[in-house]
Amino acid sequence: MVVAPPPLKGKFSEMTILEVGKSTLVKGMNIEMISASHPMSRYPGGYIFTMGGLRFAHLGDTYLRGVHPLANIDVLFIPIGGLFTMNINKAVKALDRIKPRVAIPMHFNTFRGIRTDPQQFKRKAEAAGHLVTVIPIGGSITVNARGE
Amino acid sequence: MHEEPTVTVTYLSHSCFEVKDDNHTLLVDPFLQKIDWPLRMAASLT
Numbered sequence: 099m100v101v102a103p104p105p106l107k108g109k110f111s112e113m114t115i116l117e118v119g120k121s122t123l124v125k126g127m128n129i130e131m132i133s134a135s136h137p138m139s140r141y142p143g144g145y146i147f148t149m150g151g152l153r154f155a156h157l158g159d160t161y162l163r164g165v166h167p168l169a170n171i172d173v174l175f176i177p178i179g180g181l182f183t184m185n186i187n188k189a190v191k192a193l194d195r196i197k198p199r200v201a202i203p204m205h206f207n208t209f210r211g212i213r214t215d216p217q218q219f220k221r222k223a224e225a226a227g228h229l230v231t232v233i234p235i236g237g238s239i240t241v242n243a244r245g246e
Numbered sequence: 247m248h249e250e251p252t253v254t255v256t257y258l259s260h261s262c263f264e265v266k267d268d269n270h271t272l273l274v275d276p277f278l279q280k281i282d283w284p285l286r287m288a289a290s291l292t
Contacts, residue, residue: 237256
């Protein structure tokens with residue numbers, strides 16, 4: 099099952115179309131689409147979903163102006179690469195707005211225009227009182243509702 | 247003894263993550279730009 103925004107309608111045989119600001123229940127999981135600010139996308143957005151009693155938010159590709167306060171986010175996926183998304187300093191400001199339990203950086207170092215140091219983001223974010231976990235590509239972490 | 251459900255988060259690449267528990271596997275931002283770039287955001291749930 100693919101959940102996707104309206105411009106992708108018809109691209110998959112089994113899909114649910116979801117608009118910004120709306121939510122849907124798919125296979126027992128609630129998924130909500132949130133807005134984003136990304137000049138190269140015709141339909142920028144991110145997602146909030148709950149799994150294992152944890153509330154996740156994936157911001158998509160976004161500038162800071164597309165980031166709004168979100169309630170009770172346990173795990174936040176946040177772009178830090180700085181090309182058509184937030185850079186490290188703006189991403190720390192986004193954490194100030196959302197206040198997740200833990201943030202995981204993404205959208206960096208996968209092409210030349212978005213070279214940045216996730217450990218620098220971690221240091222700056224943690225100096226501002228936010229917890230950050232950097233996962234290398236291919237790496238995994240486990241989380242649960244107790245915060246372990 | 248009650249055991250808290252555990253969720254595994256794997257960073258696949260760029261902005262794509264696999265988020266998995268005992269009941270679901272969710273791919274967030276799974277490279278659908280290859281189909282209709284730059285429409286990027288989608289979630290694939292199994």
